[in-house]
Amino acid sequence: MNVVIDGIRYHVEKEGEGFPLLLLHGFTGDSSTWTSFCPTWGKHSTLIFPDIIGHGKTDSPDKGDRYQIESVANDLKIILDKIGVNQVDILGYSMGGRLALTFAILFPDRIRKLILASASPGLLTEQERESRRMKDKELAEFIQEAGIKPFVDYWEAIPLFSTMHRLSLTVKETIRNQRLRNSPSGLANSLLGMGTGTQPSWWENLSKITNAVLLVTGEEDAKFCDIAQKMLEKLQNGTWIALNNSGHALHVEEPEKFGTIVSDFLSN
16 A cells, blocks of 8 residues: 655555554565565564665655655554554664654654664764764765666675575575665655764664563674663663574574564564
8 A cells, every 4th residue: 555645755555463563674675575474473563564665666866855854753652553553662773763762752652562683773973973974975975976776786795795605596586576666865865864973863762662572683783682682781671582594684584583573572
């Protein structure tokens, strides 16, 4: 289905039965990220999984302020309002995890449980954020100038995704083809609006979250394991699981284990 917010058309999938679970994909992904989990999670949850602005079949407007992470979180609230859903569990991966955390902080009464996979509360210092904004700006310009295929070639080769080389050729081609369907301007604006250099640092807000929070990282993703450990120290009701034999893209590297972890957390 499509939900229109201030002239922006969001593509939203909905499937399953039970307490609503909002699923938020990562940068360069789309709602198809979650399709393989529908038979399992749909048994216990009503799954709501949108294409985030700038991705998939959702519009990619030129106005940069529409991509600010707080604005996108507000769009998600309006989507839930329009489809008649008051409270949700949220699962977000990477960029989607940062967006899920933003939603939880801005609208705490709208969530029950929070699952953050390979996610971060942002960067601690303004110096770090400024450095990251410069890098994201350069990468956004590269996407716009070179086009989607050269960018996807670059993105697939970054160290963050090195463990994905173990995936089957079929899975890698499916992920690549999905990435290639994205809009260059949508990805560029997403980097500028929702990148860790632009988003607020939510570290000091973690201690105010009273909901049950599950952090999931790939055991071989050292950077995000370190982030999860530090987040766990601040959360009131947090749990952290490091998944064996996986890196940053843990949901595609170990989908059965990841699916079970999510189901168990939501069922308890």
